[in-house]
Amino acid sequence: MESRTEGVNLDLGNACSRKALSWAKKTFSNRSGRPGAPALDLEEAFATILDFGTVKIAVTSDGIGTKIELAERMGTYETLGFDLVAMVVDDLAAIGAHPVGISNILDVDVLDEWIVDCLMKGLHDAANVAGIAVTGGEIAQLGDRIRGWGERMHFNWCGTGIGVLPEGNRFVDGSRVAPGDVILSLASRGLRSNGFTLARNILRQAYGDDWHNTSFDEQTSWGQRLLAPSRIFAPAIRRLENCGVPIHGVAHITGGGIPDNLARVLAPNRLGAALDTLCPPHAAMLRLQELGGASESHAYRQWNMGNGVLLVVPKAQVKPALSSMDDAGYPVQVAGVVTGKPAITIRTAGCRPQLLTYVVKDSRSERNPG
Numbered sequence: 001m002e003s004r005t006e007g008v009n010l011d012l013g014n015a016c017s018r019k020a021l022s023w024a025k026k027t028f029s030n031r032s033g034r035p036g037a038p039a040l041d042l043e044e045a046f047a048t049i050l051d052f053g054t055v056k057i058a059v060t061s062d063g064i065g066t067k068i069e070l071a072e073r074m075g076t077y078e079t080l081g082f083d084l085v086a087m088v089v090d091d092l093a094a095i096g097a098h099p100v101g102i103s104n105i106l107d108v109d110v111l112d113e114w115i116v117d118c119l120m121k122g123l124h125d126a127a128n129v130a131g132i133a134v135t136g137g138e139i140a141q142l143g144d145r146i147r148g149w150g151e152r153m154h155f156n157w158c159g160t161g162i163g164v165l166p167e168g169n170r171f172v173d174g175s176r177v178a179p180g181d182v183i184l185s186l187a188s189r190g191l192r193s194n195g196f197t198l199a200r201n202i203l204r205q206a207y208g209d210d211w212h213n214t215s216f217d218e219q220t221s222w223g224q225r226l227l228a229p230s231r232i233f234a235p236a237i238r239r240l241e242n243c244g245v246p247i248h249g250v251a252h253i254t255g256g257g258i259p260d261n262l263a264r265v266l267a268p269n270r271l272g273a274a275l276d277t278l279c280p281p282h283a284a285m286l287r288l289q290e291l292g293g294a295s296e297s298h299a300y301r302q303w304n305m306g307n308g309v310l311l312v313v314p315k316a317q318v319k320p321a322l323s324s325m326d327d328a329g330y331p332v333q334v335a336g337v338v339t340g341k342p343a344i345t346i347r348t349a350g351c352r353p354q355l356l357t358y359v360v361k362d363s364r365s366e367r368n369p370g
Contacts, residue, residue: 081121089102090232104158132161251264295352300346
């Protein structure tokens with residue numbers, strides 16, 4: 001059964017992204033043979049590298065989207081900094097860069113000093129976890145161009161992350177991924193900053209406009225459960241590197257879910273994956289899927305379904321990798337294996353478990369209905 005709710009049109013989103021990237025790539029020649037020339041294909045990488053000779057700088061930008069409405073509804077703003085930092089530093093770490101800083105822009109309708117203070121305190125705390133500096137930012141008052149829920153300050157919040165590729169290190173671009181490599185999954189804390197449009201539509205249809213105050217269980221409301229701050233994975237990836245574990249690929253599970261993001265790692269060598277033991281979905285994801293009548297395929301492309309990052313490592317390195325993550329307090333498990341056929345199979349664990357197949361096509365995945 002397909003979803004009976006409104007949601008993001010991921011295929012249209014991918015098409016628009018490809019259109020934007022096609023124009024971006026036309027500017028690469030402006031730096032050809034000069035300092036700052038792009039050194040990675042934007043379409044397949046989670047961030048890009050600017051080549052300054054012996055110094056290579058990684059850059060990426062992202063935002064936290066409509067998760068902001070959760071904070072507005074709950075009056076809780078300190079956790080959003082973790083979402084913003086996670087979105088950019090985990091993209092940097094996914095290509096092998098060491099995150100060093102974040103610059104942010106806060107677009108508001110009107111100013112509220114208390115909310116700004118809460119947001120920046122959260123950004124400070126998250127930066128400390130990630131080991132980065134907040135290197136700059138801007139607050140822009142845009143009046144009724146910015147809207148939101150409730151009567152207090154409404155805003156959009158985006159950031160640009162900067163990292164460095166240590167001299168002598170190689171990009172993590174999927175080119176070293178090989179059949180037989182093992183895929184590890186690091187568990188997420190929740191939806192992170194993706195899939196909230198679908199989640200809000202489901203909850204509004206089920207419970208009305210006050211859905212955020214509806215009880216999820218005896219201890220928490222839906223608003224409290226969905227506002228869980230993102231786990232920042234960059235320190236875990238850096239820890240594996242420091243332990244000498246070769247990382248062949250990293251898929252940061254954001255928009256497009258597991259199929260689209262893992263395809264970006266597998267595409268360079270036209271490989272596939274068999275994912276039979278992914279981290280299980282969170283209870284809130286299962287409840288949302290049931291309330292909205294969302295299919296397994298829709299759920300696994302809209303949400304991370306419990307999986308924040310997928311790491312591809314050589315089979316011989318699985319034991320030390322698992323030990324390192326356990327010691328650092330990151331929930332991890334073996335999720336599957338890389339295969340020679342360019343298709344991703346996912347044994348789902350949603351409300352209606354099934355085996356899904358996606359064909360790896362370029363840096364995207366396409367559902368194989370068979």
